[in-house]
Each structure stands twice: as structure tokens, then as C-alpha cells.
Amino acid sequence: MCGIVGAIAGRNISAILLEGLKRLEYRGYDSAGMAVYSAETELLDHVKRVGKVAELEAGLEEHPLPGHLGIAHTRWATHGKPEARNAHPHLSSDRIAIVHNGIIENYVALKEELIAEGYTFISDTDTEVVTHLIYRAVAKGSSLEQALRETVERLEGAYALAVIDQQQPDRMLATRMGSPLVIGVGIEENFIASDPLALLQVTDRFIYLEEGDLALISQGQIAIEDGSGNLAVREIKQFEHGHGTADKGEYRHYMLKEIYEQPAVITNVLEGRIHQGQVLEQIFGSNASELFDQVKMVQIVACGTSYNAGVVARYWIEKLAGIPCMVEVASEFRYRATVCMPGTLFITISQSGETADTLSALREAKEQDYLGFLSICNVPGSSLVRESDLSLMTNAGPEIGVASTKAFTSQLVALMLTALILARRNGYAEEEQMVANLQQLSALCEQVLALDPAIQKMAEHFVDKHHTLFLGRGTIYPVAVEGALKLKEISYIHAEAYPAGELKHGPLALVDEDMPIVAVAPNNSLLEKLLANLEEVRARGGKLFLFADSKAQVKPGDDLELITLPDVPTVMAPIIYSIPLQLLAYYVAVLKGTDVDQPRNLAKSVTVE
């Protein structure tokens, strides 16, 4: 999704902006641009290109933009096609330049108003109205700060904005509502970005702007007003690098690196969270115990992979804690007339902590009588964490590949810790055993990763296929859904997942030799039933790709490829079995030659609705 970088310094900032954009590439985008104030010409100049940041870099070689003040952007098209004229920064009368993340919902009315006054538009974007509104206000005599404040008062929707003014090159303005924005604090230089990762080459000290904040940033000073126009004091936070660094190291793709980080990540999620075989309650926050004591029901809300983790957690919470648990995708939850039962804990799950739908669902829920709000998240200081009562960080380190891998397994471990805390209140007696199981997970992950060559070979069967079916039952059904999501998003092969028992109710009609069936079958109480479902597939000429352990006792043959996983405690199987499915999707995508880390049309952090 769109990315913002801005800088004001005593040195040339265009290389810093470019590096920042490169660091945001993982978020997904289709065009890029930069605007810089040149002290030599006293003008704002810009370069925009469709495609990758490398295209912009080539453009900057032909047309360099040296200067001490500038803003840059990667755009993920929402209003208007990926074309240079729609790329940001957008300028008004060569005086005001802005970059924008988010969506201005009332832009049509604002555009009509501006056109009636003689303003012309060169783009199809919603953003261009903002730059003209700011220009109109400064042209009428408002200060830049007043102009921005007046402008955002007219906007409906979500925005993170960075603004520069050719006539005031000693400042840069930033404001946000519904889209994240941070200030990177340097020494006699300051920066802004939509994600701290963009600025880690220049600083590790950040101010996380709050909703409605407006910051006036100069080389040596940062002044912030809150949404009511009052001076606000915002803490400077040291960036926690977490585990894993944001470079590919020896790996061909971030996704592969992140898959291979999972044994370490699982250790990290558990680190400091367990004492003498018990999960520590204070890891959720200081008032956690009191709140958990009152939980009678759980509502989980999330999107995509994080939603799939939530569905696994529902099985765990209901089985171990004996309390009802509902799970819903955030984009549906936020617009439904939901009914909140007394004593319901509202849990959001998110890798980024900035997903617009999840954040909005949390804000909607806060209008109701939920008992409390817990976020399971990978990014400390993210909006979701800041707006929740309790949080449990997944400590997975930066995840750069658009396809979530280590975020998923770390969420599952964190959700298991949550389930155990709730289960304790239900008289659950096997917490110590469960903790011991969790502590063995990392080693089991290593064993599964050793199956890499076999999975790589299996991937060859999928390259020329157009459709795939994934099957699982019980806690493994959401794992199958997650496996299908991985395959479709990076290989562009249509993949659907079904609970295997549903096969005979419709999807069996699709089964033939052109439709590979991936079945995930760890040893559990549903194994026999699942194997019977698979026989229905074989009887109809379908080719099966089975992930199972030694208990399945199935013989491979022409119609069945088998990958045998180590025996794992049943309750831990969702974590372990998700790994071979990640590897399968990865190798199919590599064989197909797709852009594994930045698949088409997708963004890492979906900060618009």
C-alpha cells in the first residue's frame, strides 16, 4: 500500500528519500515519485514514474533532485490508474506539494467546488483536491499550518499527509487521521514516514503521531498540535528492532528467509512469557488478570492470514477454556449490527497493527460494552496496540514478504498463550504439559524445514495447473485455508480450501486429473474421517498431495504424493503443518517466476478500506 517518506536536513536528502522508498517497496505499490525544493533555483521540482522504485531511480539519474527538503511516495492505485500523472507528489501552482496515504471519500464534491473556482486537475486521484485546498488557503493569506488545518477539516476519509511549500523551505508539515505516520527524530535533521522501517538508515528514534495530530517539522524542531489545536507532547520512542533484520541475507526472497526464521521466532514469542511451566499473566498488561477473570466469551476480529489464525484460536479457546469464541473478518464485522454479550473480550489480531478494517472494527467495538480489548500484534507502537487495553506482541521481527508466514505461526503461539490463560480459569489441568509442547515446537519446525527438497519437488506438479483444492478438518481446516491463501497470492493459481467433510456437498464435482488436491492430515480424532474423504477423491481420478504423519499409514502411488511430517502433539499440529504449505506455495511461485515478495495487486499493510 502507499508509502510516505519526507526529510528536512542540512544535507542533500534525495538519496535518503530514495532509500526510504526502497525500504517501503515491500508494502506493494505501482508508481513512485519525489518532490524536492532546490535552494539553487528556489523552486519545487519533481520526478514521477510508473512501476518500481528502480524506475524512479533511473529518472533521478537523468533528472537529479538535489535539495535539503523533500517528500516522496510509493502509490498503490485506488482512484485513477497507475500512470505518472496520478503518482504523488501532487502539486498546486508549483508552490504546494503533498504526498497522501489513505482515501478522501468526499473528493468528488470538493473537486467540483474547486473546478467552479477555476482550478484544473491533471490527475484522477482523490489526493489532488487536498493540494489545491491547501494552496487556496495559503493564497488567501493563511499560514501553511492554518491552511492544512482548514483543509483537513473539510476532508472525510483517511489520510496521512506530508506537505511542503516552495515559499517556506524551512518547514515540512505532517498530519494524520486513520493512516499511520511517524516522525523520525535526527540531530539537526528530521524525517517523516508512514512506517519507521523507511527511516532506519537515518534514525531509530520515532514519534508516533496520534489521530488528528498536526506536526510542524523544521531541521532543529518539532512542534505538534493535537486535533483540537492544543500543543501536544508526544514521547520519542526508541525503535525496537525485534528479531530478524529487514534484509534478505543469504536467501533469494524475503518470504523464504521468513519461513526459515520460524524456529527462532517461535522461541522469541515464548521468551520471557513462561515461568515454571506457567504462562505469565502480566505479559498482556498490568491489569490483565483482573480483566481475564471476568471473561465469559471471546470475539476475535482480523483480516486475511490473521483471521485464519483467529479461526484456529477459536477451536483452542472453546476446547481448553470452555467459553464461546466467535471469529469474524474485520471488513464484515465493522458494518454489521453486532450484539455484544456481557463479559465478552474483544481480540484483534494483526501483523502490522495498521490494517484499516481491523482498526475500524476495534473503534466500532469500543462504542459497545465489550469487557476489554486485547490486540495480538507484531508491531510495537502501532495504532492497534496503542488503542487496545491489553496487548501481546508476537515478536516476529520485521516481515517484509507480502505473504505472511512467520507472522502466522507467531500469532498462533501467542493465541495459544492466550487460550491457556483463559483455560486456567476453567480449571484446565494440563497447562504445564501444553507449555512443554510449546517449548518443543521450535525443534519440530526445524525438522519440517528439512523437508524442503521434497516439497520443492512436489511443487513441480502445480506449475501448469489453474485450480487447486485444499482440504483439512477441525483445527487444520483454517490451516488449509491459509495454505490456499498463500498459493493464490504468490503463484496466482486459484486455490480454495474446504473442510474435507464438505467435499461431497459440492466441490467433489470439480475433481478431475487437472485439479490437484492438497490434503492436510495430521493424526487427530478426525484422521479416519478425513482419509475416507480422500478416498472419495481418489475414486474420481483426483491426484492427492498429502501432508501427514506416520499414523496416516497411506501408501504413495501414481495418484498420491506423500510428505511425511514428524509426529506432533495434536494441539500443536496447526503451527507445524502450516510450514510445509508455505514452502509449497513458495516453490510453486518460484517455478512460475512470479514476484514472490511483492505479488501483483497486493500490499503488505492494507491501510485503506
Ligand code: AGP
Ligand atoms: C496474507 O499473506 C496477507 N499478507 C494478508 O492477508 C494479511 O494477513 C492481511 O492483510 C492482514 O494484515 P495484518 O495482519 O497486518 O492486519
